[in-house]
Amino acid sequence: MRKSIAAIAVVLVVSLTTSCARKITRVAPDTQIDISGRWNDTDSRFAAEELTQEVLTGNWITDHLQEKGKKPVVIVGLIRNKSHEHIESETFIKDIEKAFIQRQKVRVVQGGKMREELRGERADQQDNASMSTVKKFGLETGADYMLQGNINSIVDAHKRDKVVYYQIDLELTNIQTNEKVWIGDKKIKKFVKN
Numbered sequence: 001m002r003k004s005i006a007a008i009a010v011v012l013v014v015s016l017t018t019s020c021a022r023k024i025t026r027v028a029p030d031t032q033i034d035i036s037g038r039w040n041d042t043d044s045r046f047a048a049e050e051l052t053q054e055v056l057t058g059n060w061i062t063d064h065l066q067e068k069g070k071k072p073v074v075i076v077g078l079i080r081n082k083s084h085e086h087i088e089s090e091t092f093i094k095d096i097e098k099a100f101i102q103r104q105k106v107r108v109v110q111g112g113k114m115r116e117e118l119r120g121e122r123a124d125q126q127d128n129a130s131m132s133t134v135k136k137f138g139l140e141t142g143a144d145y146m147l148q149g150n151i152n153s154i155v156d157a158h159k160r161d162k163v164v165y166y167q168i169d170l171e172l173t174n175i176q177t178n179e180k181v182w183i184g185d186k187k188i189k190k191f192v193k194n
């Protein structure tokens with residue numbers, strides 16, 4: 001009797017552990033997968049692509065080229081997450097910078113903490129690099145425009161169903177004059193039924 005119970009217990013444990021085993025499948029990075037209904041990599045990529053396309057076809061570029069005779073220099077500033085959930089805006093910012101560089105209609109300069117790291121390296125070179133290779137202070141390319149924005153959300157829920165609405169607002173501002181030269185937005189709406 002004990003052997004039968006032990007055998008049944010072993011069979012149950014084995015069947016439970018194999019039926020609950022996690023399965024991982026590699027997929028292409030651009031595959032659209034929505035599991036939770038929250039902001040995800042697809043939302044970030046689509047929003048960045050559409051907004052970048054929109055900003056790069058704006059009249060401000062033509063106006064700048066006519067006035068200055070060269071490509072505008074852009075710095076991507078803060079894109080603040082004001083939504084109800086954690087959104088890593090850094091991936092969104094990098095998608096925008098990458099699209100700017102790939103399309104080659106504007107030049108992009110480094111901003112934020114990475115710029116500070118570059119300045120730290122330049123300072124270190126003043127004491128530790130040979131005179132023929134040291135990089136000088138005061139020769140950075142100054143940005144003509146700064147892109148900034150916000151990610152907002154609205155959630156409407158009833159029982160197990162909810163609608164999540166995201167709005168990404170971006171503004172491009174002339175750094176010299178403080179004039180807003182372009183404003184764009186991307187809206188994403190998700191219906192989540194449980």
